[in-house]
Amino acid sequence: MKRQCAALALSALLLPLSGCKETFDFLPYGRELDDMALMRTMGVDTARNGVEVTVSSGAQDQGGGQGEGQPTVLRKEAGSISAACLSMQAQGVSYVFYGHVGQFLLGEELARNGVEAALDYVLRDIEMRLESNLYLIRGSRAGDAIEAAAQVNSATDQLESLEADAGLLADCMFRTVEDVMEDLAENGDSFAPALTLNVEEGQLETAGYGLLRQGALAGWAEGESxxxxxxxxxxxxxxxxxxxxxxxxxxxxxxxxxxxxxxxxxxxxxxxxxxxxxxxxxxxxxxxxxxxxxxxxxxxxxxxxxxxxxxxxxxxxxxxxxxxxxxxxxxxxxxxxxxxxxxxxxxxxxxxxxxxxxxxxxxxxxxxxxxxxxxx
Structure with missing residues (x-):
């Protein structure tokens, strides 16, 4: 019996080497890190025929610490987030990689229509992470905020700076996609940190919290609240x-x-x-x-x-x-x-x-x- 179990275990280990690639389609393809454009921030907004997705890298947008010193910003409309992200692969010579996304931004209009579909994408996608911080953009589209920040440094750099100084903020703290999804699964209600865009300075600024009622933005907690x-x-x-x-x-x-x-x-x-x-x-x-x-x-x-x-x-x-x-x-x-x-x-x-x-x-x-x- 032990020999049979050992043989089965060995067969399972050797199966990936047998050439039966279609058996393992759920795994991502192996790629060289230097050939990848590493996206760090993703924003999702409503669009006429679905959604608009905007992604941005940091100052070094390629693996191996490479890049031109300017963030790469890509923007695409499609019927779904997955389709928009896939179509971005045709916009550059590098493979666009979303596994480094640490900030997930939702525009106000999309949030008022409901956030669960966008959060479900993060849950299901093989590259995205539930540990990404979630933000609601008040009074603006997430894509506009990302592009405006890129004119100064990048949305990634600004948000990472805010997150590093989280202990110095009295009216806003940070929550992950997972935190919010757990609340929504519990009773349908939750809250997420809000950001506003200072258009003149191209800066993202904290603005309290957005309150989610049955998965949709219902109001804001700001100032003393x-x-x-x-x-x-x-x-x-x-x-x-x-x-x-x-x-x-x-x-x-x-x-x-x-x-x-x-x-x-x-x-x-x-x-x-x-x-x-x-x-x-x-x-x-x-x-x-x-x-x-x-x-x-x-x-x-x-x-x-x-x-x-x-x-x-x-x-x-x-x-x-x-x-x-x-x-x-x-x-x-x-x-x-x-x-x-x-x-x-x-x-x-x-x-x-x-x-x-x-x-x-x-x-x-x-x-x-x-x-x-x-x-x-």
Missing amino acids: ARGVNLLMGWVDADVLEVEVPDMGKAALRVVGAKTQVRPVLTQGMVTGLTLNCKVDANLAEGADGAHLEDPRLREALEAALEERCKLRLEEVLDLCRTLDGDFFQLKTQAGLKEPWHWAAIQAAPSLADLDLQVQVEGRIQRGYNVRDGGE
């Missing part, structure tokens, strides 16, 4: 709050940590609401007329101001969920994971628009950036 999203998700490394402290003037607080838990509220066994319990840690960065945290009145006033601002931000997030009637941040799922014994009741609960949503915030000032303030 976008910061509320970061607070909800615990992405607060670069968040600075400017607050007014009575009798002590203005102060700047740097938020250094946040953790939000979602719990269900039940009445007679039925879920009637959700409560967000958020714990926020911050440091006193500057201000308060030179006062120090040794003064308990200052610490109490700062913590009260911190709690008030963070509560307002989270309430703006919940207002968007009510207004757009979407569980964009999987609040029900979070509540179910926190109290799994109520899972069935939570899943049977009405939409967020019909639930009583409350926010509770506990703020703590850890220390200041003054040696007298010390730490805890």
Whole structure:
């Protein structure tokens, strides 16, 4: 029996060498890296007869670190993304390779019509990666944004720079195609980072988040509501709050940590609401007329101001969920994971628009950036 198994295993290993190529058509052809044009950013927009796909390389567009120093930008319309990508092979002497795409951009019009078909392409294509970061282009077409960025450096370079500085952004963080697809599979709702195009400078800039309701763009979280999203998700490394402290003037607080838990509220066994319990840690960065945290009145006033601002931000997030009637941040799922014994009741609960949503915030000032303030 062991000899038979060994023979079968050996046959399987040797089969690719037998010349039966058609048996392995699901594998990509082997190619020399130097003969490939490596695309790094892909954008998809609606078109009259299907979709328009735009791809861009970085400054070095060929394998082996080669290239002309200018990004290669290709643009094609077709009935499907796959057909558009295939037709691009006729636009250059190198083989266009999509396995290095790290940013996947969707234009606003396409996003409003629904993102699932575009995301499904990433899932199914043999070269594309689910780990690619997903962006929604607000107020513009993805292809236009990619071409405008190429006049300065490249969309790839700009987005990689933003991603490298992700910890310094207070109103936007990055999500992969896989992250969004998991949410959509869970309840049909999700969110993705938004970008706008500064036309004069050819720069892509962060613009909060796009909110996806049943797979289609329903609205935007921007400004304080976008910061509320970061607070909800615990992405607060670069968040600075400017607050007014009575009798002590203005102060700047740097938020250094946040953790939000979602719990269900039940009445007679039925879920009637959700409560967000958020714990926020911050440091006193500057201000308060030179006062120090040794003064308990200052610490109490700062913590009260911190709690008030963070509560307002989270309430703006919940207002968007009510207004757009979407569980964009999987609040029900979070509540179910926190109290799994109520899972069935939570899943049977009405939409967020019909639930009583409350926010509770506990703020703590850890220390200041003054040696007298010390730490805890």
